[in-house]
Amino acid sequence: APNSLKAATVGVAALITAFIVILLLLVVTHPSPAALVASIASREIQFAIYLSIVTSIASTAISILIAVPSAYALARYDFLGKHAVNTIVDMPLALPPLVAGVGLLLFFGTTPIGKALAEAGLVFIFTPLGIIVAQVFVNFPFMLRIMRSTFEGISPRYEYVAKTLGCTDLQALWRVTLPMATSGLIAGGVITWAKGIGEFGAALMIAGATRMKTETLPISLFLNMSCGELEMAISAATILIVISVVSL
C-alpha cells in the first residue's frame, strides 16, 4: 500500500490528539453541571479565582517591567557578558519550579536582603506576595524571549530616524519601537499571564498551601485533592482548562 507510512504516522498523531481531548473532556464533564456551579459559587473557589487573577495580573505586569528592558538591552546593545546573560535569563525555564521555589524561600528567608524586606513590611514567605514573586521568577523568561525576538525583528534604523527627528533614546523607544512591538507584547503578556495562573510548584514552596490565604486555583486543586474534595478540586481544574484553551 503506497500510503501505509502516511496512515501509520497520521494514526499516531490522531491517537495522541484523541487522548488529549478525552483527558480534557473527562475533567470538564466529571462534575455534574449543578455541582460545578455550586463549587464555583463557594466562598473558597471564589477566593481562589480572585487570588489567581490578582496575583497573575500583578506578576504579568512585573514581568513586563523586568523583561522589556532586558529584552531591549539584549536585542540592541553589545556589552560585556552578554552571552552569559542571554543564557542565564532563560535558566528559570529549564529549572524545575519546585527548585526555583526553594531558592526564593532561601533568598527571602535567610539573606539580609530578605530580612530587611520583611522588616520593611514586605513579607514574601507564606503570603500572596510570595505567590507573585514565584510567578514572576518562573514565567518572566517567556515574556523576555518573545520581546527579544520582537525587538530583533525591528530595524534599529527606525530609532535612528526618530532621533534625527528630535527624539531622545527613551522617546525613540517609547514612541516608535514599543508601538511597533505591540503584537509581541500582547502575545508575551497572554502567555505569561496564563502560565502565572497555572503556576504551582514554586508558589507551593515559598507561599505554602494555606486555605483561604495563599489558595490560588492550582493550590485549591491540590488542597481539595489532598483531602478528597473531588468536586471542588475538579471545578478548579475545569476553570484552569478553560483559561488554557482560551489563552492558546
Add this chain to the structure above:
Amino acid sequence: APNSLKAATVGVAALITAFIVILLLLVVTHPSPAALVASIASREIQFAIYLSIVTSIASTAISILIAVPSAYALARYDFLGKHAVNTIVDMPLALPPLVAGVGLLLFFGTTPIGKALAEAGLVFIFTPLGIIVAQVFVNFPFMLRIMRSTFEGISPRYEYVAKTLGCTDLQALWRVTLPMATSGLIAGGVITWAKGIGEFGAALMIAGATRMKTETLPISLFLNMSCGELEMAISAATILIVISVVSL
C-alpha cells in the same frame, strides 16, 4: 548622557541575571559539603535518583516513539483536521501540570480502558508507571515541536530521490530523513529528559507522594520540605540544579 538608556536597560538585565545566579548559589551552597554527601549517600536520595533516572529515560523513549511519527505526519502530509491536531498536540504545554495529572487520574481511575489496563496488571495510579505516563504526557510536546521543525527543514526531495533509488516510504524515512534529523533528535531528547527529571505536578496527582515508592527527586524535595528535613530537600534541589545546568 547619551548612554543612559543603555545603562538602564543593561542594568535591569544584569540585575535579574544576578538574582538568578544568587538564587541558584543559595540552594547549592546551603548544605555543608559533608551534609550534602551524607544526604546523597542516604538510601532515600539514592532511591529518588534511581527512580528519577529510570522514569525519565523511559518517558523520553516513549515520547520519541509518540512524537517522531506525529511530527513526521504533521511536517510531510496534508490530512483532514491537521490544523486542529497541530494545536491540540501543543495543548499539554499550556495546561498546568496539576490539571494534566487530574486528567490522567480520571482516565486511568474511572474509564473502562483504565480499569482494563489495571486488570491486565498495568496499574498507573500511585505507582512509578504513573510517573512515567505523567512525564510523557506533559513533556512529549517539546520533542514533537523540535522534530516537527526539524522535519520541515529537510526537503522532501531527499526522500523522493531515495524512493526512485529503490526505497519504500519507510526505508526513505529510516535511511535518509532520520539520519539527517539526528541533531534535532538529540536536542529534543535532552530537553524532554531534563523536563521529565523535573516533573512534579502531574506526577504528584496520579502517582502521589509516597516515600520510597513514587519518590522521584522533585517528590523527595517536596516530601522532605513538608516534614522539615531541609538538608535532604536541598540535596535533592542541588542535584536537580546540576541536571538543569548541564542539560542547558
Add this chain to the structure above:
Amino acid sequence: MLEIEHVSKDMGEFVLKDASLQVNDGEYLVIIGPTGAGKTILLETLAGIYPPDSGRVVLDGRDITDVPPRERNICMVYQDYMLFPHLTVAENIGFGLRNRKVEATEIERKVTDAARFLAIDHLLHRHPDTLSGGEQQRAAIARAIVMEPALLLLDEPLSALDGQTREKLRKELRRLHDLYGITVIHVTHNFEEVFSLADRVAVIRGGEIVQVGEPHEVFRKPNCEFVANFVGVENLFHGRCVQKGDLCEIDAGGVRIVSATCSGDGEVTATVRPEDILISRTPLDSSAQNSLKGTIVDIVDNGMVVRITVDAGIPFVVVLTRRGVVDLDIHQDEEVWITFKASSVHVF
C-alpha cells in the same frame, strides 16, 4: 518508449493539465517553460512521487501509472543535487545498488566506473558538503546513472552552477547520453541547453504542453504567440562552424557569417541582435567582418523604431530609427547591404 497520456495533476500552486507527450528510446528531450509552468511536477509525476489525478504513464509498453517509484527504474537529478549529507560520495552513488542487494564488490566496481566517467573518482571518500556545486552535481548524476535507468529525469541540473562549470557539465551530459544511449528528459529555462543538448524540445506553460518538435522547428515556427514570445530570439541561425585563425566562420544555409566568440568546430547556433546590424545602399568599407547583400522584404514601423527584414539568403531583422529610414530613403523590395561586426555574433 515513454508515453504520457492526458496526465493531469492539481497541486494547488502547480498544476499539470491534460499533458500528453511521447519520448523515444535514447532520445534527449528538453522541456522549457517559464517559472511555475509545471516542469518539476511533470518530472515528479513521471518518477511516481505522486499519482496523477487522471491520465496514464506507459513505459516500454507497461502501464506504470500506479507503480511505486522504487519499481519504475526512473532516476531523477535535481537542481540542488539532493545528495544525502550523512553519506560519503561513494555511499551516495552506491545507495540505489545497495537497495537492489547488489554484491558489495560489484557495487564498488560500478561506483568507481561512474565516478571515473564523471571525473570525481578522487572524491569518493569525501562528504557532499565539502564538494563544489559542480562536483556535487556530478555525484548526483553518477548516483542516477549507476542504476542504468530506463529514463533519466534532469530538473534544471545546471541552473545552480556558475558559467564555466555549467558549460563543462553540459558537454558531459551530451557525452553521457551519446555513450550510454540513455533516454533523458531535461527540464530547463535556458535556451542554450536546448540547442546544445536536445533531440526534441517541448514547451510547457501553465501545466499544458503547447508545442513539441525539433529545436529549430520550435524556434523558427512557434505554433502560438506564447511560444513566439517565450522563445523570442531574432536572427537565429544554425550552421556548421569552422575555426579560421582568431575567428570562426559559420555556414548558415549558404550564408557565411563570421563570429569572434565561438570556440571549436561543429554544428552551432548563432544570433545577432537586430540593433547591431547596419543598413546601407552600397557595401561599407569598414572594420565589420560581415557584409551581406539582400532585399528588403518587410518594413514595420513600431513607433519608436522601425523593424526591417532583409532577405540575404536567410532573413535578417534590422532595427533602425525612423529618421534612419527617412535619411536612407529605403523601401520595400529594394536591394541593400547589411553589415555587422564579428563580435556582434553570439554563438552557442
Add this chain to the structure above:
Amino acid sequence: MLEIEHVSKDMGEFVLKDASLQVNDGEYLVIIGPTGAGKTILLETLAGIYPPDSGRVVLDGRDITDVPPRERNICMVYQDYMLFPHLTVAENIGFGLRNRKVEATEIERKVTDAARFLAIDHLLHRHPDTLSGGEQQRAAIARAIVMEPALLLLDEPLSALDGQTREKLRKELRRLHDLYGITVIHVTHNFEEVFSLADRVAVIRGGEIVQVGEPHEVFRKPNCEFVANFVGVENLFHGRCVQKGDLCEIDAGGVRIVSATCSGDGEVTATVRPEDILISRTPLDSSAQNSLKGTIVDIVDNGMVVRITVDAGIPFVVVLTRRGVVDLDIHQDEEVWITFKASSVHVF
C-alpha cells in the same frame, strides 16, 4: 558648511578610516562606492547615531562631534523608507515638528505644504504599508524636509524603486534641492544619479575617501586605478541637448552627436559602448546617424580585442577584433571615419 575632519569608526563589518570631506552650503554632494565601502556608516556618523572613534564633525562652525542626533538638525532618508508603520503619512511627516513642540495648526500647514510639493497630499490619511514604494519614499523625504534641516542625508534613496519611479523621484530631488537650496549628501552606487544630481562627487572605498571633485573631473581624470576601474565608463560625453523631431542632437565640445533615446532639452551626459562604433577609411553611406572623421591616436592590443582611440574633436574608444584591424590595415595617426547609430547613444 559641513567639515568632516579625519573621522574614523570601526564597526567590525564596516569601517571608516580617517575620512575628511567638506560640503558647502547648498551643495549637492553624491558619494559613490562599492557595497560595504562604508557609505551608510559615514552618513550615520554624521547624523550622530554613533560617536566616531576619532576625528571631528563641524557644522556651520560648531563642533557637533558629541552632540546627540536630536540637536544636530541633520535629517536622514534611508533606502527602505523607515516610515513608522503605526502612524499615518501625516503623522509621520509631522513627527519631528511635534517633537519640537510646534503648534498643531502650524504642523498641519507645513505637513500639507511638503506633501503637496511631493504630490502625496492625497495620501496623508493613509498608513505607510498601503503606499507604493515611490509614495513611501516621497513621504520619507517630506518627513525630513519639513524639519528644514541644515543637512539632508540620503542613503541610496532611489535604489529600492523601479526604473520609472526612480527617474521621476530623481527629478524631484533635483527640484527640491534647487528650490530650497538645501545641503544634501546623497549616497548611491548608481552613476546616473551622479550626473543628474551631483554638484560634486566623492568616491569612497574601504572606509576611505579616495577622490572628491566635480563629476566630469572624477570620471575623466580618476586619480587612482581603483576609481578608474570603479567608474570605468568609456566614451562619456557631456553637452547641451536639443530635441529635433524624433531625435536629439548633443553638442559635446563642438562635436555633434545624434541620439535616439534622450527626452527634452538641457545639459546631458551621454555614452556610446566601444563595441557599437564602426571604423572605416571612407564615410559610410549607412543608416547610422553619427559619422565622424578623426585621427587614430592610440592602438592597444588586449589579446581578444584591440582598443583603438580615435580623436574626432573629442576622443572615442572603439573596440575591434584583431582580424578587423588587419583587414582594414589601419595604423596610428591615420585618418578614419567612425560611425555609430543614434540608438547606440545612451543619454542620462
